[in-house]
Amino acid sequence: MARTIGVIGDRWTLMILRECFLRTRRFEGFQSALGITRHLLAERLKKLVRQGVLRRIPYQEAPKRHEYILTQKGLDLYPIMMAIVHWGDVHMVDVRGRPLLHQHRKCGKMFDPVMVCSECGERLSAKEVHVHPGPGARAPLEKAHLDKKTKARKRAA
Structure with a gap:
């Protein structure tokens, strides 16, 4: 998470x-x-170009000017952006309502983004997800953090 925040974690970059x-x-x-x-x-x-999120492509020679296009790495940020937008739509709107509505081109309907399990297709919530160290985990830090969560879960149950 820290590495991702290092790339996209400030207001202007998100905007x-x-x-x-x-x-x-x-x-x-x-x-x-x-x-x-x-x-x-x-x-x-x-x-964003240095991180491979955007590609810089010239569109004019005199004077030299560029366009900035999302790379696949940038396009892969879409679920994150939609999650942030949805949170704002739920918790930060005023009486006028949502500033933007999102329409699915395929079915034509307005939608809210939802997170689903890639395996079974069921909707996910934080309470239904268990976290385990992966192969890239820094053993002592992640293990200690996860052990603490596991103990807290057992106490709560």
């Missing part, structure tokens, strides 16, 4: 990614939509 998913591609488009300073925008775009 830039939102704009990418809304099909904004050009520097001026990002700046206009977000009201971000040129320096800060350039810095965040460079970081």
